[in-house]
Amino acid sequence: MDFLRRLYNILFSSPATKVETPIRFGLLGASKIAPNAIIGPAKTHPEVRIVGVAARDAERARVYARRYGIERVFGGYQELIDDPDIDAVYIPLPNGLHYEWALKALKAGKHVLLEKPSTSNATEANSLFRHEVLQQAKPPVILEAFHVLFHPAWQTFLSCLDPKNIVSAYSIFHVPRGILPNSDIRFQYDLSGGTLMDLGTYKVLDLRQIFGTEPEECLEATPRMMPKGYDQKCDHAMTAKWRFPNGGVGTIDCDLSARGAAGLPKFTMPLCKVVHKELVIEDAGLGHAEGREHVMVKTVTILNPMFPTFWHRIDIEEQHTIRTIKDKKIVRTWTHKEHKKAYTWEEGNGGPRSGEKSWSTYRHQLEQFVNRVKGREGSGCWMSGEDSIKQMEMVDSAYKKAGLPLRPTSTYH
Numbered sequence: 412m413d414f415l416r417r418l419y420n421i422l423f424s425s426p427a428t429k430v431e432t433p434i435r436f437g438l439l440g441a442s443k444i445a446p447n448a449i450i451g452p453a454k455t456h457p458e459v460r461i462v463g464v465a466a467r468d469a470e471r472a473r474v475y476a477r478r479y480g481i482e483r484v485f486g487g488y489q490e491l492i493d494d495p496d497i498d499a500v501y502i503p504l505p506n507g508l509h510y511e512w513a514l515k516a517l518k519a520g521k522h523v524l525l526e527k528p529s530t531s532n533a534t535e536a537n538s539l540f541r542h543e544v545l546q547q548a549k550p551p552v553i554l555e556a557f558h559v560l561f562h563p564a565w566q567t568f569l570s571c572l573d574p575k576n577i578v579s580a581y582s583i584f585h586v587p588r589g590i591l592p593n594s595d596i597r598f599q600y601d602l603s604g605g606t607l608m609d610l611g612t613y614k615v616l617d618l619r620q621i622f623g624t625e626p627e628e629c630l631e632a633t634p635r636m637m638p639k640g641y642d643q644k645c646d647h648a649m650t651a652k653w654r655f656p657n658g659g660v661g662t663i664d665c666d667l668s669a670r671g672a673a674g675l676p677k678f679t680m681p682l683c684k685v686v687h688k689e690l691v692i693e694d695a696g697l698g699h700a701e702g703r704e705h706v707m708v709k710t711v712t713i714l715n716p717m718f719p720t721f722w723h724r725i726d727i728e729e730q731h732t733i734r735t736i737k738d739k740k741i742v743r744t745w746t747h748k749e750h751k752k753a754y755t756w757e758e759g760n761g762g763p764r765s766g767e768k769s770w771s772t773y774r775h776q777l778e779q780f781v782n783r784v785k786g787r788e789g790s791g792c793w794m795s796g797e798d799s800i801k802q803m804e805m806v807d808s809a810y811k812k813a814g815l816p817l818r819p820t821s822t823y824h
């Protein structure tokens with residue numbers, strides 16, 4: 412029942428009355444993702460209007476504008492960026508074009524909401540996020556659009572972890588075979604494609620946030636390359652492992668063409684599972700009988716971190732053991748399980764933060780983007796430029812380990 416109510420509110424949320432001077436957004440490209448990522452969220456945001464769309468082909472932009480009720484059409488990306496009526500741009504272009512168009516937009520003084528991955532590699536990320544245009548007194552805002560981190564479900568999950576005691580973290584995101592054609596932009600090396608660049612970047616972010624720090628080394632990276640006849644520099648799937656400074660190991664598993672028995676499309680629930688090291692519990696009761704100790708291992712799992720507004724669950728499992736200290740003979744074991752959900756901040760890890768149950772991860776993200784542009788404090792959830800650089804360093808480390816070329820660096824300056 413709760414699920415149906417949420418679904419109804421997600422699909423039919425009423426449009427907001429707009430303020431007199433909203434942030435005027437332009438879209439680069441008539442992209443597939445913009446309706447979910449910004450056009451829909453903007454409808455319920457009183458301070459945002461989507462005023463223009465640019466496409467390489469003006470007719471394509473016209474059709475898109477008509478379909479989504481966008482006032483203005485631009486015959487090219489630069490034309491939109493140069494328009495004084497545009498305050499901010501959303502960039503959902505193929506990965507290989509992110510760097511160039513983000514920099515062009517920043518140079519024109521526009522705020523930038525930039526799709527993930529921010530750039531093709533760490534070299535580009537360095538040049539973009541440390542560019543002089545961002546060193547001025549009041550620089551434009553730029554955000555790599557890792558929408559998931561803005562949702563209370565993800566933040567609540569993080570607050571259940573004890574980063575320094577994490578032994579292992581596992582993060583999986585598979586898309587069943589057949590959803591994306593092998594000709595998709597995600598599988599073209601020249602456009603900086605690859606599954607690690609696409610789904611993998613979410614998983615890389617998961618590990619960075621779970622451990623709360625950067626990895627020391629990529630231990631393994633195993634791609635499954637595109638089938639014969641397609642781009643042989645692109646990974647269709649990737650698993651990779653990193654060691655973090657506390658000795659813990661983080662593993663990612665991403666697949667944009669997941670198959671099961673007989674090669675049929677396979678669905679796997681996206682999740683992150685975190686196992687902590689065994690801790691001795693100093694309790695006055697059970698564990699303190701002469702010669703015995705009470706130990707506990709905590710495992711925290713979030714199911715469906717990607718689309719938590721529809722449904723998610725956070726499972727906290729504590730495995731308790733009473734055993735003899737000398738020879739570790741088990742006297743008693745039991746498991747304590749707790750399930751959490753956080754469709755709102757109140758349900759989750761608290762705080763007077765804004766949001767409604769029906770807000771998607773993208774709507775939460777837009778709220779914080781606007782807060783930054785307006786110079787307000789906001790929820791505290793953010794992805795800094797330095798964070799985006801670290802992201803790409805970690806992605807590059809896996810491509811290097813796999814023996815694959817880094818995605819190509821743009822020649823734009």
Ligand SMILES: NC(=O)C1=CN([C@@H]2O[C@H](COP(=O)(O)OP(=O)(O)OC[C@H]3O[C@@H](n4cnc5c(N)ncnc54)[C@H](OP(=O)(O)O)[C@@H]3O)[C@@H](O)[C@H]2O)C=CC1
Nearest residue numbers: 440441442443444465466467468503504505506526527528
């Ligand atoms: N945040 C999220 O949940 C998601 C993020 N993404 C990210 O958004 C970006 C776009 O993804 P998606 O919307 O699926 O992509 P699309 O296939 O819809 O492509 C986006 C736009 O890229 C433009 N484009 C420019 N140059 C090229 C070219 N050489 N070949 C093909 N297209 C080109 C097209 O613009 P034009 O209209 O001008 O022709 C097209 O509209 C990617 O970076 C992806 O990682 C994607 C899905 C989900």
Ligand SMILES: O=C1OC[C@@H](O)[C@H](O)[C@H]1O
Nearest residue numbers: 527586591597609610667
């Ligand atoms: O960002 C994304 O999220 C959802 C995926 O299905 C898609 O491939 C990816 O680009």
